[in-house]
Amino acid sequence: xxxxxxxxxxxxxxxxxxxxxxxxxxxxxxTNSKDATKYTTEINQGxxxxxxxxxxxxxxxxxxxxxxxxxxxxxxxxxxxTVWNGKQFSFIQGNAPSTVNPxxxxxxxxxxxxxxxxxTDGIWQVRGYDLANMTLVEGKSGWIIIDPLLSSxxxxxxxxxxxxxxxxxxxxxxxxTHSHVDHFGGVRGIIDDADIKTGKVKIYAPEGFMDxxxxxxxxAGNVMTRRxxxxxxxxxxxxxxQSVGSGLGKTISTGTIGLIPPTNIIKTTGEEHVVDGVRIxxxxxxxxxxxxxxxxxxxxxxxxxxxxxxxANMHNIYTLRGAKTRDALGWSKYINEMxxxxxxxxxxxxxHHWPVWGQSRIQKHLANQRDAYRFIHDAALQLAxxxxxxxxxxxxxxxxxxxxxxxxxxxxxxxxxxxxxxxYAFYLGYYDGNPATLHPLPTTQTSVRYVEAMxxxxxxxxxxxxxxxxxxxxxxxxxxxxxxxxxxxxxxAKMLQADILEQLGYQAESGVWRNVYLTGAxxxxxxxxxxxVNAQGPDMLRGMxxxxxxxxxxxxxxxxxxxxxxxxxxxxxxxxxxxYALELSNGVLNNTKARVLKNAxxxxxxxxxxxxxxxxxxxxLPKLIQSGEVKLEGNPRALETIFANLKNFDPLFNMVTPxx
Numbered sequence: 250x251x252x253x254x255x256x257x258x259x260x261x262x263x264x265x266x267x268x269x270x271x272x273x274x275x276x277x278x279x280t281n282s283k284d285a286t287k288y289t290t291e292i293n294q295g296x297x298x299x300x301x302x303x304x305x306x307x308x309x310x311x312x313x314x315x316x317x318x319x320x321x322x323x324x325x326x327x328x329x330x331t332v333w334n335g336k337q338f339s340f341i342q343g344n345a346p347s348t349v350n351p352x353x354x355x356x357x358x359x360x361x362x363x364x365x366x367x368x369t370d371g372i373w374q375v376r377g378y379d380l381a382n383m384t385l386v387e388g389k390s391g392w393i394i395i396d397p398l399l400s401s402x403x404x405x406x407x408x409x410x411x412x413x414x415x416x417x418x419x420x421x422x423x424x425x426t427h428s429h430v431d432h433f434g435g436v437r438g439i440i441d442d443a444d445i446k447t448g449k450v451k452i453y454a455p456e457g458f459m460d461x462x463x464x465x466x467x468x469a470g471n472v473m474t475r476r477x478x479x480x481x482x483x484x485x486x487x488x489x490x491q492s493v494g495s496g497l498g499k500t501i502s503t504g505t506i507g508l509i510p511p512t513n514i515i516k517t518t519g520e521e522h523v524v525d526g527v528r529i530x531x532x533x534x535x536x537x538x539x540x541x542x543x544x545x546x547x548x549x550x551x552x553x554x555x556x557x558x559x560x561a562n563m564h565n566i567y568t569l570r571g572a573k574t575r576d577a578l579g580w581s582k583y584i585n586e587m588x589x590x591x592x593x594x595x596x597x598x599x600x601h602h603w604p605v606w607g608q609s610r611i612q613k614h615l616a617n618q619r620d621a622y623r624f625i626h627d628a629a630l631q632l633a634x635x636x637x638x639x640x641x642x643x644x645x646x647x648x649x650x651x652x653x654x655x656x657x658x659x660x661x662x663x664x665x666x667x668x669x670x671x672x673y674a675f676y677l678g679y680y681d682g683n684p685a686t687l688h689p690l691p692t693t694q695t696s697v698r699y700v701e702a703m704x705x706x707x708x709x710x711x712x713x714x715x716x717x718x719x720x721x722x723x724x725x726x727x728x729x730x731x732x733x734x735x736x737x738x739x740x741x742a743k744m745l746q747a748d749i750l751e752q753l754g755y756q757a758e759s760g761v762w763r764n765v766y767l768t769g770a771x772x773x774x775x776x777x778x779x780x781x782v783n784a785q786g787p788d789m790l791r792g793m794x795x796x797x798x799x800x801x802x803x804x805x806x807x808x809x810x811x812x813x814x815x816x817x818x819x820x821x822x823x824x825x826x827x828x829y830a831l832e833l834s835n836g837v838l839n840n841t842k843a844r845v846l847k848n849a850x851x852x853x854x855x856x857x858x859x860x861x862x863x864x865x866x867x868x869x870l871p872k873l874i875q876s877g878e879v880k881l882e883g884n885p886r887a888l889e890t891i892f893a894n895l896k897n898f899d900p901l902f903n904m905v906t907p908x909x
Contacts, residue, residue: 400504
């Protein structure tokens with residue numbers, strides 16, 4: 250085989266690492282969506298009677314300091330494709346329809362309040378044009394930007410609008426509050442690499458930012474991206490019987506994602522920096538809402554940025570897309586520390602939702618947020634220590650009255666149910682201690698046997714239909730799910746399951762629970778359709794370490810096909826002078842930095858830049874070998890053994906029906 254053997258197999262396999270290939274947005278109405286049942290209507294009416302949904306404080310805070318809105322409320326990319334459409338949320342006004350939990354409806358009415366807002370002297374926010382907010386702080390010579398949104402098109406458009414209202418000044422600094430992509434992905438819409446190289450712009454970020462910004466969605470990226478579609482409801486449209494938002498914000502923009510590495514890393518609580526004449530005091534909060542995160546305070550403005558550590562809803566201890574479980578106790582302690590560090594704050598703003606004004610209100614807000622995460626932690630472990638199992642813990646209904654009556658601690662995004670289960674899993678894992686659950690059968694086999702034991706498909710569906718008719722939708726969903734997995738071609742069972750999930754979605758106070766249920770209902774009725782998602786750009790790929798890339802390749806390796814084969818490959822990066830040893834043995838591929846294998850089967854020498862030429866510019870390997878940029882020595886079949894035996898992941902695998 251030619252020495253230029255199909256190295257493109259390696260590189261092409263990395264192009265979609267952790268991401269679904271972008272496709273035309275479906276976002277279509279749910280076929281045959283139904284009205285709310287009388288039980289759903291009663292449940293939703295109960296929320297209206299239970300809570301003071303007419304309380305105007307949050308509405309007043311969200312509208313305070315309003316300056317103006319983007320005229321069209323639509324943002325497009327260079328091709329004219331819409332990447333943000335604020336008009337699709339315009340139906341959310343007036344009283345809640347019976348198909349939406351009225352508490353969630355209230356939250357999304359507030360999230361609909363979009364535009365440019367003054368927070369305090371020298372600080373403004375752009376809110377409601379992406380999932381997150383962008384904040385502008387006026388320095389002596391230019392703008393300090395906090396969190397440049399998710400995509401470059403939206404960041405560029407909203408910044409231009411803000412500068413039309415506030416005055417055009419250069420950007421002198423950017424602050425990434427944490428390592429989640431909706432808080433940094435739009436950076437290339439407002440600055441470029443030259444701004445960094447010349448020292449014109451500095452970028453501040455918490456310690457560990459780059460590692461976590463790039464790494465979180467890599468190894469489990471395919472499954473996490475698929476589950477994110479459910480969490481955010483991207484396959485469904487917006488409407489009274491569809492999505493109304495995520496609780497944390499409306500939805501994500503669909504533009505171009507980028508990443509420019511930070512120039513200044515913050516490592517310790519109490520660090521003070523003067524940025525373009527503006528004093529900023531930082532508080533580290535790594536391991537709370539994100540593995541790399543900080544809060545910070547502007548002492549001369551008495552303004553506190555709470556990042557995403559404190560929002561206007563209960564956040565996720567466990568996020569439904571499947572990220573690592575967070576430390577609820579540590580989270581509560583960071584907020585508790587914030588109370589003591591910044592008692593003089595007169596305004597507190599965050600990177601989602603709206604600010605809070607007044608020292609006493611801020612202190613109360615922080616205390617309630619602290620207590621919410623502390624309660625979730627302590628209550629879950631108290632029950633676990635009494636022998637309660639995870640699902641029993643997730644069904645505990647008690648929530649302290651002071652928190653129940655504070656909308657900012659309601660489960661619009663995270664919920665008491667899945668967060669308390671998350672605490673159990675954080676400490677104790679998936680096993681509940683009962684030997685009967687230690688080695689369960691695969692899901693489909695379990696369903697087949699349950700259906701058989703209960704008298705067959707017709708009998709189980711009859712029981713599920715009766716439960717659903719009597720308002721017991723959760724039990725109906727569990728029963729009928731066995732039928733769907735035991736008999737996936739049973740259209741009547743799938744349509745029944747869709748009807749059941751739809752009502753559960755209508756009842757949910759959590760925006761993401763609603764999205765999950767309604768996306769499941771849509772896919773049961775219409776099948777799995779391509780949906781437009783953000784494909785991470787070249788910056789994210791460049792930010793990956795070689796270890797991340799090789800680890801992901803190892804996950805894709807077909808272990809059975811290479812079992813019994815031993816191969817040793819040296820990879821040498823000529824620009825960084827780094828060596829990696831790739832060792833295939835016992836069906837697994839190990840990679841070790843700085844190890845050089847003697848008598849290697851093959852040696853590949855290339856600079857990282859050549860790797861990215863192959864990945865991003867699609868230059869051919871033979872051309873790069875001919876130019877001398879890449880050198881391959883030894884047996885090319887050693888590479889073929891590994892890289893011709895990589896599994897492809899289906900980015901649209903089944904969720905509510907069995908995966909083949």
